Amino acid sequence: MSTPLTPLSPKPTDHQLWLTILRGWAVLLVIMMHSTFVYEDNVVGEVASVFIRIFSFRMPLFFFISGYLLYYTKLKKGSSYLSTLKDRLPRIGYPYFFITLICVFIKIILNNYVQRPIELSPGNFLTYFLYPQQNPYYVLWFLNVILIFFLCYPLFQLALKNRYTRIFFWVGFAVIHFIMPEDILWLDLSRVGHYLIYFYSGVLFSFYQPQPYGTSRWVPAALLPVFILLSLYDAPGILHALCGIALSVWFSIALSRSHPDLFSSFRYYYYQIYLFGGLFQGAFITFNQQIMSSALSVILLCGIASLLAGLYLPVYLTQCILWFNWPPLRKIAGLK
Secondary structure, eight states: OOOOOOOSSOOOOHHHHHHHHHHHHHHHHHHHHHSGGGGOSSHHHHHHHHHHHHTTTHHHHHHHHHHHHHIIIIITTTOOHHHHHHHHHHHHHHHHHHHHHHHHHHHHHTTTTSSSOOOOOHHHHHHHHHSGGGOSSGGGHHHHHHHHHHHTHHHHHHHTSSHHHHHHHHHHHHHHHHHSOSOOOGGGHHHHHHHHHHHHHHHHHHHHOOGGGGGOTHHHHHHHHHHHHHHHTTOOHHHHHHHHHHHHHHHHHHHHHHOTTTTTTTGGGHHHHHHHHHHHHHHHHHHHHHHTOOOHHHHHHHHHHHHHHHHHHHHHHHHHHHHHTOHHHHHHTTOO
């Protein structure tokens, strides 16, 4: 009961600060996309659709960061397969299972008000994990994909063996990205194949540590016009995503020098924001659907409220969980 209300991570070193800002930026993008106003079929929705197209690299960025951290915390240190799973599986598995269970009961209670009513049965509950796209809390598909990547830990160890394996696996994962069918819903394997290239790109970025190039001004000068063109035209998504990731990394490195406290109010809680932010935002979405207001002021107000709720209510919830310091509750929130 005496755990202080401190950030989840220690104060980052200069080496880590850019990554902390990058994680805050990625979380902000995801919460913005989940905000109420993007669901409206009006001028706000049209503007939001353009915004979504421009920042469609948000999930590839999340996987890039996850791959970076896997190398930095495990692969670089030579951690064994079993020790890696012992460390990572509980942090993913407990929230995945119990938040799904909580959402099932919430949706059953609110079945008359939600878009996707559900029925409670053992078969249906198992389906939510075998077919993550049917999960009552849809955003948890990310945990399923990350879980599969961690289960493939020896594959990444092999991929980093030498220069030739690094090139071979990157090209191979890029090919998988393009040829993977879109309709393999079992364990969401289509997404696994689609996002593998971004996860491994994060592993390689962490391996080579090219952060010094973040001080070069030619990076945004060269990439920004390309990114704008790729956003305007129907270019291959992988090019747009990799370009958006590169720009995000560069700006994070640059901002870590000029604005080291950027996103400091929520950037240490990125995992908990991802886990719980959608739950709080869903309340605003349901409210907005019930009132069916077409007033621009109401739509914008709901959107802003949804954004703030998605960012900060998980922070306060996490601080309360830290204060109570009850181990099962900490595990559900993805805390050690």
